[in-house]
Amino acid sequence: MYQLTNSLPYMLNRVGVRMGDLFSRRIAGYSVTLPMYRVMAALWEKGDQRLGDLAAMTTIEISTLSRLIGEMKRRGLVTRTRLKDNARTVAINLTPKGRTLVEELIPIAIHFEEVAVSNFPAKNIVDLKTVLAEIYESLNSIEPEIAEANKARKAAKARG
Amino acid sequence: MYQLTNSLPYMLNRVGVRMGDLFSRRIAGYSVTLPMYRVMAALWEKGDQRLGDLAAMTTIEISTLSRLIGEMKRRGLVTRTRLKDNARTVAINLTPKGRTLVEELIPIAIHFEEVAVSNFPAKNIVDLKTVLAEIYESLNSIEPEIAEANKARKAAKARG
DNA sequence: ACATATCATTTGCAAATGCAATTATTGTTT
DNA sequence: AAACAATAATTGCATTTGCAAATGATATGT
Structure with missing residues (x-):
């Protein structure tokens, strides 16, 4: 007998949403949304990324990401520069401010995960x-x- | 060295989103969205649920769910009836049409999961x-x- | 019984999202 | 080299989303 609640997509979604929600609230005090954190942590792990690469890495839809990067640029967290040798692509990087912030958040993420799986x-x-x-x-x-x-x-x- | 891509919330989100996306496309031909499928499968597993229970079961935010149920009712997939003995709650159920549809979709979900984990x-x-x-x-x-x-x-x- | 608190759902509204079309640039064909 | 195809990012627009406020209903204290 099939049960939605025992299916893998359901279980993954449920735990994923719940974890995201908790962590989201954990970092809200830093005026950072979860997608923003993901982008910054992705750039911290691997800088100088194109929009499409970042989208693949973060599983954020590309047009959504385009606008998110715009907002993060306005906040001084990232830079977005057209390449000279290939001006149809763009290189996205952390600013020093963005780097400082994400390096403050990463230990929180580590601790969060430790607590979540401590059992x-x-x-x-x-x-x-x-x-x-x-x-x-x-x-x-x-x-x-x-x-x-x-x-x-x-x-x-x-x-x- | 911390890596976002090795963190549990990230990995869960990534697989969850990807699976949801694939399954979503798989059932799009039936004019059913993924949240709709989840609601129907949840009701198939356990009928006569209140809005809040369904929200907890499906991890869909309650106001979003309220509107989704409205749309599904318009489509004749579910019923939403105020209880006589406690008129502040509402009982949601599948209609015969909704039941028929979800029983057509469940084998697809089963097959999808089988393929996804077949390795x-x-x-x-x-x-x-x-x-x-x-x-x-x-x-x-x-x-x-x-x-x-x-x-x-x-x-x-x-x-x- | 009346006022007040609590609970369950719905709705207003602003923000976020995603598809499709558009713009901008580079690559390919003849 | 001109025309056309392909790639990358952005933007227009309609839909979806979620918080907070409002609504409707029941439970509780006095």
């Missing part, structure tokens, strides 16, 4: 992360199947 | 789900700590 043996968490990473990879390969199933149904519908 | 031993997936469920539970207990850390900082800020 579990370290090995379980390592395994969990490994499986999550692998599932993410494997999703890429099922994408074609999804698209095809969709197409098949559309065609059937068109036929009546 | 992994069943035991890994069972373990994964167990840990996810436990983490979700444990998050409830850290909520106070989050609230407190926040308050402490606000107070410090107020002091200057």
Whole structure:
């Protein structure tokens, strides 16, 4: 018997949303939203990124991200500069102010995660992360199947 | 060295969003959005729910859900009836049409999950789900700590 | 019984989101 | 080199979202 509450997408979404919500509230006092933190932490890990790369890294839709970067630039957290050698792309980086801020937030993130998983043996968490990473990879390969199933149904519908 | 891309909230969000996105596209041909599917599957699993219960079960914010139920009622997928004995609450249920539809979608969800995890031993997936469920539970207990850390900082800020 | 508090849901409104179209630049074909 | 295709980012616009306030209903204290 199928149960939504025992399905993987449901469980992932539920824990992900809840964690995001808690952490979001944890950092709200710094006037930083969760997407902003993700962008800064992504840039801290790997600077000089293009918009599309950052979008892939943060799972934020590209037009949303474009506007978010605009706002973060206005706040002096990041720079966004057109490249001279390829002016259709843009390089995004942390400003010193952005770097200082994210380096203040990262320890909070670390502590948050420590507390969240403190009930579990370290090995379980390592395994969990490994499986999550692998599932993410494997999703890429099922994408074609999804698209095809969709197409098949559309065609059937068109036929009546 | 901290890496956003190795942090649990990030990894959860990434896989969760990606899976949701893929499944969303998979069912788009049925003119059903992912939140709608979640509501229907939740009601299929446990009918006669109040708005707040459904919100907790689906992790959809309550006002968003109120409007979503309105739309689904307009489409004839669910009923929303005030109780006679307690008219401030509302009982939400699937209509026959909604039930038929969700019973068409559930096999798709099952297949989707099977494909997504087909590269992994069943035991890994069972373990994964167990840990996810436990983490979700444990998050409830850290909520106070989050609230407190926040308050402490606000107070410090107020002091200057 | 009346005022007040609490609970459950809905709604107003401003902000965030995402798709599609647009702009700007670079790459390719003949 | 001109025309066309492809890539990258931005923007217009309609929809969705979420907080806070409002509404409606029940429970509680005096």
